[in-house]
Amino acid sequence: MYDIKWIRENAAAFDRGLERRSFKETSSDALFKLDDARRAAIAKAQASQERRNALSKEIGKAMGAKDVVLAEQLKAEVASLKELQPALEAEEKAAKAALDEQLAAIPNTPNDDVPDGANEHGNVVKSTHGVKPEETGKRLIGVNQPKEHYELGEALGQMDFETAAKLSGSRFVVLERQIARLSRAIGQFMLDTHTEEHGYTEVMPPLMVRDEVMFGTAQLPKFRDDQYAITPGSLSPGWIAEKIRAAAIAEFESEGPRTFANLGHLSAMEKYERADELARRMLVDIVDDPGARRWLIPTAEVPLTNLVRESILSEEELPRRYTALTPCFRAEAGSAGRDTRGMLRQHQFEKVELVSITTPEKSAEEHERMLSCAEAVLKKLDLHYRVMTLCTGDMGFASQKTYDIEVWLPGQKTYREISSCSVCGDFQARRMDARYRAKEGGAPRFVHTLNGSGTAVGRALIAVMENYQNADGSITVPDVLVPYMRGVTKIEKA
Known part of the structure; x- marks a missing residue:
């Protein structure tokens, strides 16, 4: 802001x-x-x-x-x-x-070194790691036509979209047995890597936050339609409607002639209809009351970044580096018809988030560091990927500069984003009133904030399944994940 x-x-x-x-x-x-x-x-x-x-x-x-x-x-x-x-x-x-x-409503302005462009076609390749597995001769041996993750998962009987749709509708999945365990293993492996090797502090944040917290990281007001808003069970619409209706009827009957001019002549039915109309109007106000409403987090960036809201830190406390493995919830309101098959774009997913709070002088350096931490995960999984510098037309609303890591998916025969690392400058800090006091003194200054995926668990699962698939439909477990799988080296049909 x-x-x-x-x-x-x-x-x-x-x-x-x-x-x-x-x-x-x-x-x-x-x-x-x-x-x-x-x-x-x-x-x-x-x-x-x-x-x-x-x-x-x-x-x-x-x-x-x-x-x-x-x-x-x-x-x-x-x-x-x-x-x-x-x-x-x-x-x-x-x-x-x-x-x-x-x-x-104004987006953050881009850094000078961000390439200009209207959309993803203007993005620039920064670097590439490894080669496609079908070109190495070490994996996908005998796999002439690599399958997509959902084909593999359904054939193994451990990935069920049909049952998930019965439970929750489209864009959900039920994972079972070894694939469920593989997903858990990936998340724990990433979390251990970032805390034990990269110096991030593990946090288990709330999954529900207030309006002002969503505003702080710029999910509100612009991206309101992509979020899930909830109210306590005791404030469900039906419960509220009945309570308001009863109160309004009592108001009309006991004090109506005095409080509402010229309503004393109404019949009981007319009073009920008027009370019902009043209840509906009041219902909208109460359900939309920020005091009662919470938001399911679309990413752990929201609570992690807001850990420093409305505070003044000392420069000696910076940088602060946080990480969390959490469920994330997105309505995906603007993605109708996109990635409808499989797990690529879901309403509920897991992600390991990285957040840094630092000084303006160190934010560019911290951005490169964060990118290297996310890359380290993919290197350990031995996955082929490329890093893209996003152009001005493809950056997120709060970002000054963004790197996307795109992993190669043999089943789709394309690269897909698995991590996005952004430096936001003081854009979010101003919305949160997050400041620090420099060593040399003077007035407090706004901190700089950064966030990145380290990485998306579901998309990492997709990448492992497609890159480690075998000709018989089984999936080899990457070496680094075997300890998290208690020695299981291959996922096969039960």
């Missing part, structure tokens, strides 16, 4: 960044007009208060001079200004809200 003061001081750079992002919804000039309206409202409210203060002194002088007429005139003006004050405060509040709404 941007500081309007910074935009005023760097208008040309700000507009150039939005242009590179192809973001046309606003501009520095449009924001300045909103800020001017906010400033004008503040000035009006301040002028009114200053006038009231001055009048109070004049009233004292008039009373001292026994000029009752003048004193009463001045008192009348004070009363008038006092009555006007709520309207002035409301105007100031509305002007600030209009500006904040626009600022919250």
